[in-house]
Amino acid sequence: MGGRMPTAVALEDATVAFRLADARIYTAVEKASLSVEQGEFVAIVGPTGCGKSTLLNVAAGLLKPAAGAVRIFDAPLTGLNRDAGYLFQADALFPWKTALDNVAIGLEIKGVSHTEARARAQKWLTSVGLGAFAGRYPHMLSGGQRKRVGLAQVLIRDPKILLMDEPFGPLDAQTRQIMGNLLLELWNADRKAVLFVTHDLEEAIALADRVVIMSAGPSARIIGDWRVTLKRPRDISEVRMEKEFHELHREIWSVLKDEVMKGYAQSTQAAGAG
């Protein structure tokens, strides 16, 4: 590789702190350095409450780090990250818009005409398997269907970076696998840079090119970085049967396990710490 391609997302010693109600400072993430290259799928795994989502919000520009730098395609990030699409953990669809309008809105606010935006939105709904549900309002859709609409809503804008915050967290195990395969299929078409947060190590290995492990909070740090070399295209349920998957899982879990226990101990001892 001669000329280096600009790195899609680069966090350099990013520290994130919040002021608590009683004026104490709570450091969620300390000196985290992380990079996502173009076309790379990176998963962040860590125990509950370790600040994975915080890190994602920093990359999105929704949160400003107290110290450290954020670079998007080698340019310092100011304000919101305009190159990124964000798939939230909680329901983020506009409840007063139909599935079709929810997907079309991303284009409409860019100035695309109403008719064209809706036509393109219909195509996206079809590609996430919801072509027949265009007229439904979010409350008429199942949790999995809402996630599909959310995926279409983000992807229709064709962001260069995809940020995903435990997007399939609330879904049941079968639906998660189906959604994982759908995500890989869509991602395979144009290989955007992806930063995917999850607490599920198996999901992370099955989806990603790299798995990054965070320690338990507060002051969570990045404590491990593994490359996943399982061949693509992958099928989420089949890839779990492979030997390499098991070896990697055992290796990462030996590190993650201690952190999960620590995180659990903290969350049971100090309720209200954040």
Added chain:
Amino acid sequence: MSRLTLLALQILVAVVALALWQLFATVPVFGKILLPPFFFSTPIDVASQIVKWFSSGVIWKHLFITLLESALAFVIGSIAGILVGFWFARQPRVAAVFDPYVKMINALPRVVLAPIFALWLGLGIWSKVALGVTLVFFIVFFNVYQGVKEVSATVLDNGRMLGMNERQLTRHVYWPSALSWMFSSLHTAVGFAVVGAVVGEYLGSAAGLGYLIQQAEGIFDVAAVFAGMFVLSAFVILIDFGVTLVERRLLVWRPAAAEGRG
């Protein structure tokens, strides 16, 4: 219970109540009339009074006046409530400055304002509209304010990440949320618009249902007082039905369980 049985039972309640009323107003029990017609009238007298009003056509003018006052109070109060509610919700500093005064005015029983409005605006429709506006305004204002404040942080962040600027956020996020809260209080707001109009008329006017009731009371025509009350409640039920139709149309996106807020 099937719908038919329910309807039959509901009608039965009315029939029994009216029959008892008629009975005690005309037939002495142990030598005493329990409901003297001078104070309680009789269902038949009340009904014939209603028929007389409608057949002679006098009632239409009064109904129209009350409807006009209610409608004006509702429209003006709602527009003012939406604008101020939106403004306060988006400008927390303005809201903080005005907060004690809003609370103070809202704590005031609005009926005491009626004489002032009559003094300022005369005995025509506008003093009644003003009274209705003070009632409607606060309901709409509080709901719109709440609607803007309670927008889900995630939905808001999603809007921002999708590239919305402040104007687009207002149009696609704050506005629909505020309107949904306002519509959920539509029944209350419309009801208060009618209350404002009728109370205003009752306290001093030359036309309207409140005027009709007040006039009848002045000459101890109890049948006409009851007749006025019946016409008024039928009138409110009709308006309420209309509101339900509008609401169903506007809030299709809302899950059924969340309806009836406010």
